[in-house]
Amino acid sequence: MKDQQLFFKILVAFSVLIVMAVFLFINPIAQDLSYHNFADTREILSISNFWNVLSNVPYFIVGLWALHKLHIKKSLTLLSEMNLAYIFLFVGVTLVSFGSGYYHLHPNNETLVWDRLPMTIAFMALFSVILSEFVAVRVGKKLLFPLLVLGFASVLYWYVTELSGHGDLRYYALVQFLPILMIPLLLLLFSSSHSHIRGYWLLLICYLLAKVFEHFDAEIYDLLVVISGHSLKHMVSALGLYFLLSSFEKREALGK
Numbered sequence: 001m002k003d004q005q006l007f008f009k010i011l012v013a014f015s016v017l018i019v020m021a022v023f024l025f026i027n028p029i030a031q032d033l034s035y036h037n038f039a040d041t042r043e044i045l046s047i048s049n050f051w052n053v054l055s056n057v058p059y060f061i062v063g064l065w066a067l068h069k070l071h072i073k074k075s076l077t078l079l080s081e082m083n084l085a086y087i088f089l090f091v092g093v094t095l096v097s098f099g100s101g102y103y104h105l106h107p108n109n110e111t112l113v114w115d116r117l118p119m120t121i122a123f124m125a126l127f128s129v130i131l132s133e134f135v136a137v138r139v140g141k142k143l144l145f146p147l148l149v150l151g152f153a154s155v156l157y158w159y160v161t162e163l164s165g166h167g168d169l170r171y172y173a174l175v176q177f178l179p180i181l182m183i184p185l186l187l188l189l190f191s192s193s194h195s196h197i198r199g200y201w202l203l204l205i206c207y208l209l210a211k212v213f214e215h216f217d218a219e220i221y222d223l224l225v226v227i228s229g230h231s232l233k234h235m236v237s238a239l240g241l242y243f244l245l246s247s248f249e250k251r252e253a254l255g256k
Contacts, residue, residue, distance in 0.1 A: 030167030031158070036107035039221035040228035052104040055231040056097040058238030063094030066245050076248040077194060081137050085128045085144050092121030093241055100234065113159050120151030120175060127179040130200065134190040151175050180207065193254055199247025206240025 044050035067090045069075045078086055095118035103115035124147035132140025154171040161168040187200055213220060213229040213236060220229035 026170065028161070028166060028168035029170055029173065031109055031112070031162060031169060033109075036109075036112075038104075038107065038228065038230050039218035040231060048106070049104045051227060051231045052234075053101045055234035056101040056104070058097075058235055059093055059100070059241075060097035062238050062241045062245060063090050063092075063097065066090040066093070066241075069245070069249070076245075077251045077253060078248060079129070079132055079137060079193070081141060082129055082132045082144075085125050085132070085140065088121055088125035088144070088148065089129060092118050092123075092125055096122060109159070109162050113155060116155045116158075116172065117152065120155055120172075121148060123176060123179055124148050124151040127183070130183055130186055133192050133194060134186045137193075180204070194251045195254060196247045196251035199244040202243035202247075203240040206236050206243065210234075210237040210240070 038049065038052055040051050041049055042051065047053055066076075067087070070078070070086060070090065076086075096115075099114040099116075099118045103111040105111070125144070128140045128144040128147055130140070131143060154175040158167065158169050158172045183200065183204060187197060210233040213233040215229070217229035217233075220232065221227070
């Protein structure tokens with residue numbers, strides 16, 4: 001069993017190194033300004049890009065509801081040692097509603113910073129939680145703050161390089177997508193310290209579906225007319241977080 005766990009850890013570490021090498025040795029990637037050109041630009045109630053702004057409300061609801069269940073109702077089965085990581089996760093989700101809403105009022109590189117910063121909080125805290133649950137609590141706990149710092153630094157580095165005229169998104173892309181690539185490996189190769197891990201899978205599926213909606217923003221808007229792919233992206237990813245929250249209420253500690 002120990003040999004198997006060692007093999008899995010080496011496999012995960014090797015995968016991380018390969019992905020990092022790919023990102024670090026490719027040319028710098030500037031922010032494509034066409035990214036800010038969303039399909040649904042309707043102004044309603046004097047709010048620009050109304051539905052792209054309003055569709056961030058589910059993040060606020062899920063984030064606050066999670067914090068309520070965590071601290072008031074205490075109805076979530078979590079790793080007590082990682083309480084701070086859960087706080088960062090759900091606070092990050094709540095702040096995404098404000099950051100993304102602000103960005104979509106006036107989409108540009110300056111406002112995009114405030115969209116990406118809270119997302120890195122949520123991404124890095126979630127990754128720390130999963131490491132704690134599937135690998136070892138001490139690993140997730142030790143990596144929480146370094147991961148958060150790396151997340152913040154990746155956004156600030158991108159923005160500073162954009163201001164200098166040589167934008168570089170590589171590190172932000174690495175911070176966002178490496179955990180998404182690693183999470184399925186961790187879920188498959190390691191055993192959890194808790195039951196009901198389906199919430200992680202549902203969150204991952206919703207995230208991938210949200211990226212599809214984001215990519216086909218205009219095509220979905222042309223098809224549905226009433227709503228665009230980007231607005232659906234917000235709602236579907238928030239739904240994934242709700243699934244995760246629900247699984248936290250149903251599970252039991254297994255004693256790892």
